[in-house]
Amino acid sequence: MIKITKHDTLFTDFNDFIRRSRRRFLVKQAPKVIWMTGLSGAGKSTLSIEIQNALRRKGYFTKIFDGDIVRTGLCKDLGYSLEDRLENIRRIAELSKIFVDSGIIVICSFISPTHEMRQLAKEIIGENNFIEVYINAPLHVCEKRDVKGLYAKARQGLITNFTGIDSVFEPPLKPDIEVRTDLWSIDKTARYMLRRIIPKVKFRKITIDILNQND
């Protein structure tokens, strides 16, 4: 006869807890797409990493998509004309939708310069899952930063269709969140954003049980 000690009971509970928790942990968030729009050099990538790290520290499961990731793979057949950029955004939105449907918080960091592009993304992802964040900094500030040296190249005519130089940027009319990276520090901006993002991604009523759905 096996005698069950208190320790064994605890251990069994614990194992059981582990098994159950594998199924549950992923669902304790309301998956959303945090869509960052703004000029090149406004701070989208920096902020998306800041926000991701802060969310992950709090136990949220996130995934970043940006131009570097999709342009080398999924969208490598596309150029930079407005038509190709629209198709680029469409595929990113479809990709994000698949991730959101899997329960994951997606952080998208794309210039997405026109109302049409952002509207398309919003329609594909669904209005309720779409958080539009305008990373705002004046063109002259972004151009002065010129981290990747792209503005200089665009001014010299080495790059064409460059947003802000020879391609339009239409600022969002009613973004869910707007930040001014020329006025605030990265830290302050990230904290301001998080205060607005966390209530939206916090788990509330809806349960999406990733591990049991049949897709």
Add this chain to the structure above:
Amino acid sequence: MIKITKHDTLFTDFNDFIRRSRRRFLVKQAPKVIWMTGLSGAGKSTLSIEIQNALRRKGYFTKIFDGDIVRTGLCKDLGYSLEDRLENIRRIAELSKIFVDSGIIVICSFISPTHEMRQLAKEIIGENNFIEVYINAPLHVCEKRDVKGLYAKARQGLITNFTGIDSVFEPPLKPDIEVRTDLWSIDKTARYMLRRIIPKVKFRKITIDILNQND
């Protein structure tokens, strides 16, 4: 002064455990793409759901992709010519790669009729992460099943470019796993597949810490 009782200690440990476990659970698998190829009606979708359910019961985190999912979204601009089907497979492979890089086991269920298509998928996903599964059933069996009524339509000429009728299917030469759904029951087939899949997706040495990488 706050007195720490044994219960409190346990509770703290427990909370700590929860926090840590959120970071760890997702990584205890070797993410792979299980790529099912075969004729329409061979049993790819049925088996992918069976495999997914079995893997999820064991605590693995999986995601299914099939034609119905991608054709209505990411690839809705594509037709069924061999060229468009190749681009369809390319995007699916890129999509799967993103999921695998996030630590998720992906089950792809696509006819993917030619060596070229499967080779492309394998190259994009990476040979080490690619498990080719040939869901084999003779054409006459698939045509007799004709679950979606597509073979009848293809014979009547209502659908063109239909694999097996007026479009080629090149059986894989060296699939990692091959099953015969005309000879075995679904249950037996799934068990046979699982015995070969589980050793490949079991967590061994490599750690991909999803929750800490900066993408």
